Amino acid sequence: MTDLLYSEEEEALRSAVRDLLADHCDAPGVIARTESDAPHDLAAWKALTDGMGLAGLLVPEAQGGQGATHREVAVVLEELGRSVAPVPYLTSAVVATEALLECGDEELLVRLASGRTIGALAVGLHTAPGADFTSVRIEDGSLHGELTGIADAAIADVLLVPAEDGGLYAVQASSVTVTPQVSLDLTRPLATVTLTGAPGRRLGDAAPAVRRALRAGAGLLASEQLGLAEWALTETVRYLKDRKQFNRPVGGFQALKHRLAQLWLEVVNLRAAARNAADALGGGQPAEETALAVAVAQAYAAPVAVRAAEEALQLHGGIGMTWEHPVHLALKRAKADSIAYGTAGAHREALAELVDLRAP
Structure with missing residues (x-):
C-alpha cells in the first residue's frame, strides 16, 4: 500500500521553502507587485532555482537536474500556493519540463533545470489533459498563428509551440509578440502569443x-x-x-x-x-x-x-x-x-x- 504521509526529507524541503518564501514573498510585497508592470518576482525565482535547485527536481541528474519525484515537487507547490508566490514554477519547472521530458530534448532540459531559462508551454491555461488544443500553421518553414491564454508567457525565454504538422517546436520568446491579457489572478498573468514568421526548432511530437x-x-x-x-x-x-x-x-x-x-x-x-x-x-x-x-x-x-x-x-x-x-x-x-x-x-x-x- 502506498504511503502518502510526508517523509522527513519532504518536511525538511517544506521548511526550507517556507523560510525562503517568508523572506521573498511576504504579502505586502506580492500585493505591491500586482500593482506594478512586473508582477513576477525574479528575486524569489532566482532564490528557488540558483539557491535551492528546485527548477530541476523532475529532471534526471544526467541532464543537470535533481532526479527527484513529483512528491517533492508537490511539497514545493504547496508552499508556493500558501504564499501565492508570483513565480513561474508550475508553468516552467513542471509543465514545460514534462513536455521536454517526453520529447527527450536534453539541451533545453539542462537550461530549464538551471532556472536561468524559463519555459512555457504555448497551450491555453484552461486546456484539460486530453482536450483539443490550438496549433499554429507552418509556412515556408516558419510558424504563423495566434495562441491565447498562455500563462507566464510574458516572462518566458522559450515557448514550446504545437504546430499543425503534429510537431512541438521551441521558439525563442524574442521572436514572437506577447500581448498581456486581462487576468483575474494578477500573480499568474496570461498573454496572447502572436507568431508571424517565427523560426522554431522541432522537439518531437506535440500530442x-x-x-x-x-x-x-x-x-x-x-x-x-x-x-x-x-x-x-x-x-x-x-x-x-x-x-x-x-x-x-x-x-x-x-x-x-x-x-x-x-x-x-x-x-x-x-x-x-x-x-x-x-x-x-x-x-x-x-x-x-x-x-x-x-x-x-x-x-x-x-x-x-x-x-x-x-x-x-x-x-x-x-x-x-x-x-x-x-x-x-x-x-x-x-x-x-x-x-x-x-x-x-x-x-x-x-x-x-x-x-x-x-x-x-
Whole structure:
C-alpha cells in the first residue's frame, strides 16, 4: 500500500521553502507587485532555482537536474500556493519540463533545470489533459498563428509551440509578440502569443508531449490548491481566536466552529487526493491509474480551494474586504486555478469515462 504521509526529507524541503518564501514573498510585497508592470518576482525565482535547485527536481541528474519525484515537487507547490508566490514554477519547472521530458530534448532540459531559462508551454491555461488544443500553421518553414491564454508567457525565454504538422517546436520568446491579457489572478498573468514568421526548432511530437505536460500540471496543481486552502483555514482560525465580540473570541461561537470544522474536513480530504495524484505521477503506475488519480484530485481540489478562500474572506469581516489584506490574492488564485488545466466538471466527466460510469 502506498504511503502518502510526508517523509522527513519532504518536511525538511517544506521548511526550507517556507523560510525562503517568508523572506521573498511576504504579502505586502506580492500585493505591491500586482500593482506594478512586473508582477513576477525574479528575486524569489532566482532564490528557488540558483539557491535551492528546485527548477530541476523532475529532471534526471544526467541532464543537470535533481532526479527527484513529483512528491517533492508537490511539497514545493504547496508552499508556493500558501504564499501565492508570483513565480513561474508550475508553468516552467513542471509543465514545460514534462513536455521536454517526453520529447527527450536534453539541451533545453539542462537550461530549464538551471532556472536561468524559463519555459512555457504555448497551450491555453484552461486546456484539460486530453482536450483539443490550438496549433499554429507552418509556412515556408516558419510558424504563423495566434495562441491565447498562455500563462507566464510574458516572462518566458522559450515557448514550446504545437504546430499543425503534429510537431512541438521551441521558439525563442524574442521572436514572437506577447500581448498581456486581462487576468483575474494578477500573480499568474496570461498573454496572447502572436507568431508571424517565427523560426522554431522541432522537439518531437506535440500530442503525447502536451498530454503528459497537462496531466502533470493538473495533478500537481492540486497541491498548490491544497497549500492555498490550508493557508486560508489557518489564517481564519487565527483571526477568529483573536477577534472579539461581546467580550469573547468570535471563534467561540458555535455556528463559526461548525463552518471551520466542515472546512477542515474538506482540506484533509483534499490533502489525501493531492498527495495521491503526486504519488501516482511519480510512481510509474499504469497510465490509466495515473489519469484516474489526477481526475479525482482536480474534481475535488478546485471547489475546496475556492470555498476555503471565500470562507476566509467572509469570516475576516471588514478587514478581509480591504486591498491590504492578502485574502483577495488567495481568492483570485483559487478562482483562476478552478479553470486551469480543466474545470472540476471536465475532470468529473473524465473520471466517469475512466470508471465506466458515463451519463445515460
